[in-house]
Amino acid sequence: MKIVDALVTSSAQQTTALGIERFRADFPILDIKVDDKPLVYLDNAASSQMPQAVIDCLVRYQKTQHANIHRAVHYLSNLATQEYEAARCKLQNFIGAREDREVIFTSGTTDSINLVMHGYGRKFIQDGDEIILSELEHHSNIVPWQMLAEEKGAHIRVAPINDAGEVLVEEYEKLFNSRTRFVALSHVSNALGSINPVKRMIAIAHQHGVPVLIDGAQAAPHLKINVQDLDCDFYAFSAHKMCGPTGVGILYGKAHLLESMQPFKGGGDMIASVSFEKTIYNEIPYKFEAGTPPIAAAIGFGVAIDYLEQIGLDAIAAYEHELLVYAASQIRTIPGVKIVGDCPNKVAVISFVIDGIHPHDVGTLLNQEGVAVRTGHHCAQPIMQRFNVAATSRASFSFYNTKEEIDILVAGIRSVQKVFAQ
Amino acid sequence: MNLKSIYQEVILDHNRKPRNYGSLDCPTHHATGHNPLCGDRIDLDINMLDGHIEEIAFRGESCAICKASSSMMTSAVKGRSRQEAEALIREFREMLVSKEDNNDLDHLGRLKVLAGVRDLPTRVKCAILPWHTLHAAINSTGEATTEADDHSNKLVANNH
Numbered sequence: 084m085k086i087v088d089a090l091v092t093s094s095a096q097q098t099t100a101l102g103i104e105r106f107r108a109d110f111p112i113l114d115i116k117v118d119d120k121p122l123v124y125l126d127n128a129a130s131s132q133m134p135q136a137v138i139d140c141l142v143r144y145q146k147t148q149h150a151n152i153h154r155a156v157h158y159l160s161n162l163a164t165q166e167y168e169a170a171r172c173k174l175q176n177f178i179g180a181r182e183d184r185e186v187i188f189t190s191g192t193t194d195s196i197n198l199v200m201h202g203y204g205r206k207f208i209q210d211g212d213e214i215i216l217s218e219l220e221h222h223s224n225i226v227p228w229q230m231l232a233e234e235k236g237a238h239i240r241v242a243p244i245n246d247a248g249e250v251l252v253e254e255y256e257k258l259f260n261s262r263t264r265f266v267a268l269s270h271v272s273n274a275l276g277s278i279n280p281v282k283r284m285i286a287i288a289h290q291h292g293v294p295v296l297i298d299g300a301q302a303a304p305h306l307k308i309n310v311q312d313l314d315c316d317f318y319a320f321s322a323h324k325m326c327g328p329t330g331v332g333i334l335y336g337k338a339h340l341l342e343s344m345q346p347f348k349g350g351g352d353m354i355a356s357v358s359f360e361k362t363i364y365n366e367i368p369y370k371f372e373a374g375t376p377p378i379a380a381a382i383g384f385g386v387a388i389d390y391l392e393q394i395g396l397d398a399i400a401a402y403e404h405e406l407l408v409y410a411a412s413q414i415r416t417i418p419g420v421k422i423v424g425d426c427p428n429k430v431a432v433i434s435f436v437i438d439g440i441h442p443h444d445v446g447t448l449l450n451q452e453g454v455a456v457r458t459g460h461h462c463a464q465p466i467m468q469r470f471n472v473a474a475t476s477r478a479s480f481s482f483y484n485t486k487e488e489i490d491i492l493v494a495g496i497r498s499v500q501k502v503f504a505q
Numbered sequence: 506m507n508l509k510s511i512y513q514e515v516i517l518d519h520n521r522k523p524r525n526y527g528s529l530d531c532p533t534h535h536a537t538g539h540n541p542l543c544g545d546r547i548d549l550d551i552n553m554l555d556g557h558i559e560e561i562a563f564r565g566e567s568c569a570i571c572k573a574s575s576s577m578m579t580s581a582v583k584g585r586s587r588q589e590a591e592a593l594i595r596e597f598r599e600m601l602v603s604k605e606d607n608n609d610l611d612h613l614g615r616l617k618v619l620a621g622v623r624d625l626p627t628r629v630k631c632a633i634l635p636w637h638t639l640h641a642a643i644n645s646t647g648e649a650t651t652e653a654d655d656h657s658n659k660l661v662a663n664n665h
Contacts, residue, residue, distance in 0.1 A: 441568035443543055447628060448512065460544045473544040473566050502512050503520075503569075 103402070106394065107483045109134040120453030123488045128273055128301060128432055128479030129457050130323050133387070137326060140386040144379045151375055153352055167378055170385030171368070174333050177388045178318065179309035185341065187334045187368040188381050192300040193223040195319030195334035196267070198371060199296050200227040202344035203317075204265065210236035212264040215288075217242040217250045217279065218469055219272040222462040224298045228267055237264070244469060248275040248424030255284060259291045266295040270302035274463040274477065275424030276407075276432025278306070282313050289314065294340065300324055300332075304481070305403060305430040307396040310335050322380065327387035331380035334371070341367040348373040399482045406480045407431040410489045417496055423470050431480035434461075437496065440503050442476040448502060449476075452495040511570065511621040511628075520569035525579035527562045538638030538649040540630055543568070547575055549638045557586050558643075568631050570622060575635035577616055587643050594636050601629050 107113055110132045115122050124132065144166070150159035152167045168183075175183045189195045204227075208214065214228050218241055225239075232239050240263075242255035250268075266288045270281050281297055288295045294316035299308060304325035310318050317340070321332035336344075346353055346364055350373035355363040364370045391399065410433055414420055419438040437445060446458035457477045460467045467473060478492055532550035539546050547565035551558055561583050563575045578597075582590045596613060600620050610617040622632040630651035637649035 441543075441545075441566075443545075443568040443628065443631060444512070444570070447625060459542060464544060467544060473546075503517065505514065505517055 103483065103485055106134075107485070109136065109390075110483055111135060111138070113483060117450065117453040117455075120451075123452075123454040123491050125478040125480060125484065125488070125492060126455045126457050127304075127481040127484075128276075128324070128477065130329070131304060131326055131481055132483070133328065133383075134326055134390050136390050137328065137383050137386050141328065141379055141383050144382055148382075149379065152378055153369070163378055166382045166385075167376070170381045170388075173385040173388045177308070177392065178303075178335055179311050180335055181311060182338060184367050185335055185338050187336065187341070187371045188376050189319075189332050189334050189371075190330055190377065191321040191323070191332035192298060192319045195317075195332055196224055196296065196298060197227050198334055198347045199317050199319075199336070199344075200231050201347040202371065203294075203340065204228070204231045205234070206343075206345050208235050208237050208264050211262055212237045213240050213258075213260070213262045214238070215240045215242060215255070215258050215263060215266045215293075217255070217268050218244045218465055219248070219250060219275070219277060219279065220267070220269055220463070220465070221273050221298065221300070222464070224267050224269060224296075225465070228265075238262075241465075242268075244277075244466075247426035248272065248277040248466075249426045249428075250277075250279050250284070252280060252283060252287070256287050259287070259293070263288075263291055263293050266293055267298065268295065269298040269300075270308075271299075271305070271430050272424070272463070272466070273301045273432075274461040274466045274475070275426075275434050276301075276429040276479070277424055277426050278302070278428045278430060281315070285313060285315050301430065301432075304391075305396075306400055316340055322384040322387060325387060326390055327384040328377075328380040330377040331384050333384075338367065341371070344371075346370050346373070350374045394482065402482050403431040403480055406484055406486065406489065407433070409486050410478065410480065410492070413489060413493045414496070417493065417500075419500060420496060423472065423475050424466075432477060433479075434475040434477045436472055436475050437500065440499060442474040444503075445476045445496075445499050448499045449492070449495045452491065452498065454492055454495045456492075511619075511625065513618065515615065515618045516569060516573040519573035519576040523563075523572055523576040525562050525576065525583070526564060528564055529560055529562050532560075532562075534642045534645060536638045536642035536647055536649055538565075538634045538641070538651075540567075540571070540634050540651045542627075542630055542651065545571055545631070545634065547571065547635055547638055549575075549635070549642050551639075551642050553587070553643070557584065558582050558590060559584075563635065563638075567634070568628075570619075570628055570631040571634055574619055574632045577619070578635050578639060581614070581616060582639065590639065590643060594640050597636050598633060601633055 112132050148162050150163045152164040171186050172183050174186045240258045244250050271278050285295045296317035297315045299318050299320040303320035316337050318335040323329040353365050353370050353373040355365050421436050423434040442458035459474050529550035533553045534551040537548050545567040550562045552560040561579045619632050622628050634651050641649035
């Protein structure tokens with residue numbers, strides 16, 4: 084923890100960089116070259132990279148621990164089951180859930196949201212009911228609710244945002260009425276990085292007796308989450324955005340809500356007994372984990388959580404905020420570049436547009452400098468429409484990025500402008 | 506071709522001063538093209554006379570590669586017959602999706618400066634969108650999308 088303390092408390096850039104070099108060295112992929120240029124990986128909001136500890140865990144599991152879980156009585160099956168359930172407990176502690184059975188392994192955030200839509204929404208939402216979303220949502224927290232609304236004859240209501248990319252909480256509050264049945268909100272916007280005041284928004288929903296799902300895909304890698312403090316009813320996120328493998332994520336749900344829900348998928352492991360006359364479902368969380376799960380990825384997720392906790396989420400948030408402030412200040416000095424969604428309470432994500440240059444061209448030219456950014460609508464077309472842009476370029480930072488990399492990004496943006504000024 | 510060469514003077518010039526940019530008053534043929542990857546959209550108006558492309562105009566928001574491709578395409582097919590245009594669409598597509606390094610691109614004239622896009626798999630759709638749109642317009646189907654193209658589809662990453 085000494086390095087972490089130095090990282091947080093020291094204002095000297097040199098000390099900060101020393102701390103970060105230690106963590107960067109844990110990520111073998113950060114050493115690769117792109118056409119002879121060092122990789123500058125700034126697409127962490129799409130997917131982060133894996134530290135050696137997680138890679139080692141995946142290899143060790145495949146070489147010495149693999150078998151199916153919850154099935155057989157043999158050595159390997161016991162071992163795999165123990166590791167898998169230990170990962171569930173790590174996730175429970177990480178988010179401050181009351182019980183481990185409130186943590187369901189899914190294939191990722193999208194799967195988690197779809198689980199709630201099918202398991203809760205299809206059971207409890209009826210014709211004429213209303214579902215509240217925010218204008219900041221990722222498509223994965225819009226489309227499932229639209230599918231449900233279409234099926235049930237329910238209606239989607241949208242809480243608007245201001246020009247800085249912040250949800251207007253007063254407008255959100257006005258959307259509630261006697262037909263409001265569900266609220267689904269992102270904790271952090273994937274396209275802009277805005278942190279929503281979800282605790283306050285959850286409290287408002289609960290005043291109206293309405294449960295809330297939080298899409299935490301962009302929050303869990305950067306902020307300390309406590310689901311009991313937030314008092315959210317459901318919380319979803321993915322491993323691959325927080326140093327873990329792809330193919331696994333979790334859904335947290337309050338036990339009494341999960342128990343009231345119908346299963347999403349039918350199959351093995353989610354049953355207590357099956358006959359052709361009647362099937363009795365298993366207890367939570369197994370009721371929602373039909374079939375063989377991504378066992379290795381779930382165990383790797385647990386190791387990623389260990390890794391992040393070892394650094395400390397507060398230390399990560401503090402350092403990433405430093406990166407954000409530096410990057411924003413540097414990008415603002417470039418004429419013709421505008422940051423989209425420039426609110427003060429953000430994670431380290433900068434969405435920007437360059438006058439007269441399409442983001443796809445920006446992305447291709449930055450790639451020439453070894454810089455990886457995301458370009459496009461970021462699966463959040465309503466936000467693009469709100470800001471009247473077809474697409475943006477997005478640089479998203481992780482604790483393993485450095486100020487030197489931001490300098491390379493800024494120089495890259497200037498060279499893109501030079502190409503187009505020819 | 507290397508990465509740098511795609512943003513060469515000809516393409517930057519067509520991006521800056523696109524030819525045939527705008528709209529026609531009462532086009533006999535029209536189509537809209539979408540690229541769901543980036544949300545780009547172009548509109549293409551054509552006046553066909555006796556089976557020939559008499560007038561052609563395009564408009565829309567798009568990247569430099571798409572805009573240059575649109576601009577150069579409209580210049581290339583103006584005055585051509587429907588059959589000639591269709592043949593050019595096939596040849597252009599072939600140039601971008603072909604695995605082999607085909608040196609014989611002279612019949613494509615200035616359009617061959619876009620061959621470098623072949624080395625940028627995620628950008629093939631940008632260059633091909635106007636050509637899909639042209640195909641849709643002259644066949645009166647009205648809409649085109651980069652997602653309908655089997656060849657380019659396999660070359661690009663999914664949009665998530």
